[in-house]
Every structure is written in C-alpha cells, then in structure tokens.
Amino acid sequence: MDDAPSTFPAALPALRTAAREAGFTMSCEERTGSLLAALAAARPGGRVLELGTGVGEGTAWLLSGMDGAARLVTVELDAAVQEVARERLGSDPRVTFVTEDGGRWLEDYAGEPFDLVFADTWPGKFTHLDRALELVAPGGTYLVDDLAPQPGWPEDHAASVERLLAELTARRDFRSVRLAWASGLLMAVRSARP
C-alpha cells in the first residue's frame, strides 16, 4: 500500500518554497500533515490548537481539514518564521496567530479547551505537558510527532522522548496509540468517561 497523501493544501507549494528560502527544515512531513487534516475534519466546528507554527505547513494542513465553523489558534516564538505563515494563511478568518513563548501562552490561557492539540514544540511536549493535556476537551485528541530517533538529536533528547512516551502512556485519563509511522507519532485521546 502506498501511504503518500493524494490531497494537499493549496498553500503548501508556496510555504515549502518559502521554507527552503528561509532555511527552515522543521515542518511536519506530509503524511503527518494528512493525518492532521483528517483529525481536524473529524471535528466540525472544532477548536484546534497548534503549538509551534513554524512557517505554517502544519497550519495549512489543519486548515485544509477544518470546516467553516472550526477555529485554530497557532502559537510561535519566532516572529520572523511565523510571518511566512501569516503572509500566506493570515487572510483565513478561522486562524488566529499568536507570537509568544508557548509555555507562557499555556500558563496564561484561560479560554475553552480544545478538540485537537498538535503539540509541535518544546512547551506542551517536553515542558508544560500536564497543562497542554488539561486543555484537551473530553473526547479530544493530543498529537505529537518527531518521536522516532534521528541522527542529529542532541545527546539527552532520546531520554526526553522516552520520558514523554512513558508519561503519556501512563495517563489513565487518556487512551494512547503509538504510531511507528512518518516521523514517529503518539496520539492520545482524552477519555470522555468521568
């Protein structure tokens, strides 16, 4: 079976060109993007959070799956990197771009929980994990990628990933599934049971 996606967000080619020009190499891979779009499509009128916008490739995938009533908040520390996404996706009224440290944003956020959280940076994944999980609504999904070992990882990163996997798997209030696919994913769904 060929698992390459067959449908792509319209903005993706321009975002990829901009990423290449900016030397940005951290965008999600296209299989992960296609999963993001499918998970977003499963939430009509849903509330979606992305931690780590990058140049907006994940954002574009999420928006491509969301319906007209769904809303996305995407948080990024690096204004210059996020500007690439703002330029190409900012006219979409469903997305709100926040330029701020993700950890601070998580600490300060006082709004409603989210139906889908793509935690794609340090805060919400390697720090502030409990807070990010707290913001997942019952039945909502938390997704992380880049869990499969890579040659360029810093020395202590594998241990951090192991800790993250263990913490997520141990949570009694989430059902987790590990996907040894794409860059290595874990999807955790908050149990709707009290």
Ligand SMILES: C[S@@+](CC[C@H](N)C(=O)[O-])C[C@H]1O[C@@H](n2cnc3c(N)ncnc32)[C@H](O)[C@@H]1O
């Ligand atoms: C893996 S990339 C995001 C890729 C994007 N989600 C996608 O799917 O294409 C991680 C991003 O997190 C940003 N970042 C790093 N530290 C951060 C922090 N403390 N708060 C928010 N964003 C941060 C980086 O600048 C980088 O753009």
